[in-house]
Amino acid sequence: MCVDLHVHTTESDGTWTPQEVVREAVQRGLKAIAITDHDTTAGIHAAQEQAPTGLTVIPGIEVNAAAPDGADIHILGLWIDPLNAALQEQLNTLRESRLERTEKILSLLGQLGISLTVDDVLKYAREDVVSRSHIASALLEKGVVASKAEAFQRLIGEGCPAYVPRYKVEPARAVDLILQAGGVPVLAHPGLLNNLDVLPLLVDAGLVGLEVIHPSHNEDQTRYYLTVAHQYGLLPSGGSDCHGPGGKDQVYLGSYTIPEEWLHKLAARR
Ligand SMILES: [Zn+2]
Numbered sequence: 001m002c003v004d005l006h007v008h009t010t011e012s013d014g015t016w017t018p019q020e021v022v023r024e025a026v027q028r029g030l031k032a033i034a035i036t037d038h039d040t041t042a043g044i045h046a047a048q049e050q051a052p053t054g055l056t057v058i059p060g061i062e063v064n065a066a067a068p069d070g071a072d073i074h075i076l077g078l079w080i081d082p083l084n085a086a087l088q089e090q091l092n093t094l095r096e097s098r099l100e101r102t103e104k105i106l107s108l109l110g111q112l113g114i115s116l117t118v119d120d121v122l123k124y125a126r127e128d129v130v131s132r133s134h135i136a137s138a139l140l141e142k143g144v145v146a147s148k149a150e151a152f153q154r155l156i157g158e159g160c161p162a163y164v165p166r167y168k169v170e171p172a173r174a175v176d177l178i179l180q181a182g183g184v185p186v187l188a189h190p191g192l193l194n195n196l197d198v199l200p201l202l203v204d205a206g207l208v209g210l211e212v213i214h215p216s217h218n219e220d221q222t223r224y225y226l227t228v229a230h231q232y233g234l235l236p237s238g239g240s241d242c243h244g245p246g247g248k249d250q251v252y253l254g255s256y257t258i259p260e261e262w263l264h265k266l267a268a269r270r
């Protein structure tokens with residue numbers, strides 16, 4: 001059984017609609033996927049409606065949090081209740097802050113002589129989940145950069161002249177929100193962190209899983225994070241973190257899956 005517990009759609013920064021994600025998942029022989037868009041649950045319903053028998057769509061979320069040292073901490077929530085009020089309120093705040101951040105970035109770009117309007121950017125975003133990826137698309141369209149990667153390297157990436165850090169929730173708060181919404185919290189792609197200093201704090205807050213399988217992890221890292229999961233009493237999870245074609249990464253849907261046994265163990269912790 002092929003299971004992928006980390007997939008994005010056009011409702012955040014993916015390039016496939018929820019319907020397209022489902023179609024592609026079926027073509028790749030997946031039996032279960034989790035829709036885990038950044039800071040929104042908007043893609044879940046459409047994906048579930050589209051899913052044929054034989055494909056389970058797990059309602060999920062990826063909450064962007066920040067560690068005390070400022071590091072980006074992504075917490076996945078699996079089997080969350082999309083209707084949970086506390087969760088939706090926090091997600092609203094996060095999305096509003098994304099819009100404010102976009103305005104700040106556009107003003108910095110303006111100071112560099114690059115004129116871009118909010119509408120230029122929003123036409124690439126679904127609803128209000130606007131990200132730097134959408135700004136990069138607008139910059140590419142205007143011919144300011146030759147690729148989206150160049151936009152990140154030269155203009156809007158960390159350390160660049162038009163870089164603006166974003167508002168984030170505390171990691172323990174993100175774990176708590178997911179638990180309150182009936183979900184199973186999982187620390188995403190630990191290999192992208194500089195260190196695991198935040199882990200004890202997350203475990204205290206009720207973290208259940210660790211994303212062991214991820215495109216950014218090599219075999220050694222996968223083995224290492226399996227050991228770490230065991231040490232902390234966490235369940236292993238994994239997925240493709242697929243953002244669809246034309247994004248920052250390749251299309252990894254169907255290439256990074258987890259054993260069915262892992263799915264059942266995670267599901268039992270709902
Ligand atoms: Zn992430």
Ligand SMILES: [Zn+2]
Pocket residue numbers: 006008062241
């Ligand atoms: Zn992700």
